[in-house]
Amino acid sequence: MKCEAIEELLSRYLTDELSVEQKGHVQEHLKECVSCREALAFHRSLSSQMDAVVAVPSRLQDRMAEKVAAPRPAWLTRIFGDPTMKKILISSTAVTAMLAAAIIMTPRAASASTPTETFNKMRAALAMAMQNGELTLNISSDNKGTITVEGTLDGAPLPKDFPLLVHSTIDGNIIDVEVTADLAPANYSKIAYGKDHNTLELVPKAHPKTKTEIVLDPKSLKPKTWTTLQANDGLWEMVSKSEYEPKPSAKPAPKADTTIHAHVKMYVGGNASISAKNGG
Amino acid sequence: MTRIQRNEGSETALEFESAMQDDQRRIAFDLLYAEHAAPVYRFALRLCGNPDDAEDLAAEALAQGFRRMSGFRGDASPRTWLCSIVLNQWRMLRRKRPVDDHRLESVRHVADTFRFEDLDLAHAICSLPPQLKEAFLLVKGEGFSHAEAAKAARVPVGTMYFRVHSAVKQLRNKLTVHPTSEEVAIHHEV
Numbered sequence: 001m002k003c004e005a006i007e008e009l010l011s012r013y014l015t016d017e018l019s020v021e022q023k024g025h026v027q028e029h030l031k032e033c034v035s036c037r038e039a040l041a042f043h044r045s046l047s048s049q050m051d052a053v054v055a056v057p058s059r060l061q062d063r064m065a066e067k068v069a070a071p072r073p074a075w076l077t078r079i080f081g082d083p084t085m086k087k088i089l090i091s092s093t094a095v096t097a098m099l100a101a102a103i104i105m106t107p108r109a110a111s112a113s114t115p116t117e118t119f120n121k122m123r124a125a126l127a128m129a130m131q132n133g134e135l136t137l138n139i140s141s142d143n144k145g146t147i148t149v150e151g152t153l154d155g156a157p158l159p160k161d162f163p164l165l166v167h168s169t170i171d172g173n174i175i176d177v178e179v180t181a182d183l184a185p186a187n188y189s190k191i192a193y194g195k196d197h198n199t200l201e202l203v204p205k206a207h208p209k210t211k212t213e214i215v216l217d218p219k220s221l222k223p224k225t226w227t228t229l230q231a232n233d234g235l236w237e238m239v240s241k242s243e244y245e246p247k248p249s250a251k252p253a254p255k256a257d258t259t260i261h262a263h264v265k266m267y268v269g270g271n272a273s274i275s276a277k278n279g280g
Numbered sequence: 281m282t283r284i285q286r287n288e289g290s291e292t293a294l295e296f297e298s299a300m301q302d303d304q305r306r307i308a309f310d311l312l313y314a315e316h317a318a319p320v321y322r323f324a325l326r327l328c329g330n331p332d333d334a335e336d337l338a339a340e341a342l343a344q345g346f347r348r349m350s351g352f353r354g355d356a357s358p359r360t361w362l363c364s365i366v367l368n369q370w371r372m373l374r375r376k377r378p379v380d381d382h383r384l385e386s387v388r389h390v391a392d393t394f395r396f397e398d399l400d401l402a403h404a405i406c407s408l409p410p411q412l413k414e415a416f417l418l419v420k421g422e423g424f425s426h427a428e429a430a431k432a433a434r435v436p437v438g439t440m441y442f443r444v445h446s447a448v449k450q451l452r453n454k455l456t457v458h459p460t461s462e463e464v465a466i467h468h469e470v
Contacts, residue, residue, distance in 0.1 A: 011419060012441065043448060051423065052394055060338060061313055061317070064313060064338075064339045064346070067340055068343045
């Protein structure tokens, strides 16, 4: 390799981001080339010179606290406070109007969402259902600190295989419980549409011989039915089926990667009902 | 806000819950500040060369980091994430008003962040085009990998390779003092 090509690799050589082959080429070249060794030494001298501790102004912490406490500016203020965004918004108004007209006048095409996107929308809808009190988690503890979690969605019990991760720690007579809905797409080996785009088929990685069929309410994107099936001699047998009557949410759905995560401290032997998102 | 209904001792339990939440927020705030304030401020100061602006950028990034902590997904390190916020704020600042980071005063402030004072190096860094300066400061200044720096700057990783290489090349051309052959031999550990 020529010096110019080697010099392009030197920064990544120092951060160990080269392939074994590239690293070998660089090392071989450096043995022979004084100029590239000088270049490498220059890289190292820069990193060394920059690796210094800088004194932080004493009032930085107070300013951080002020900013944490201050009400956040409205999104419009933030956007219109930025001159570039202002220009983009003004110049794009005409284009937006034309696009809106085109969308209104064009017949609706089939949904462009992938099954995973639809699945994520369902997760977001469930997180919002928890904020709206439509999804509740009832956590109870016996005198030994054993935790039981039961939930309801739109007034009906959650499916038996609804993936809830429960983590608890006891400190004296206080028990700290964390409950997370483990609905990450990575936990499923298959996320596909069923008979239509309102039906999702999920195969959990942990239980490859089971399948969950979820029929979504097209408006709220919350489950209408949640059916669990198990493979038996090549046929799918129904294990359980839960049915819901979703009501449209008053608030818009949050971003699609929102998860259900609740955290509560309670007395051993007590119980708590959580009906709002608390983090994640 | 979590709504909790308790069957027994509900009032005391709620007070306890509230105190615990306040304490946890305070601890989280102190931890975030202790761990990240210094590198975040250093990065901000090198970017803008002005202690007042740097303080504002760092305070804003740390405050935003604290507020959005529960939404932090962990697909980058917290420091990468905070530097990404600083970078974004700095870009917005540059759009709002011209930032003169070539002045001698700015150069001196940047030189003060080095291990040994070197006004030539500080001047050369301040003279880099903004995109090259960002890339250089993330990788050589903050020690991020090129992949992490690409995430922080929101550019493809190949672009980051190119920018860091170009920045180092420009600095080497501008700086008159190069390492001696002896220094090269000392550093040569392949």
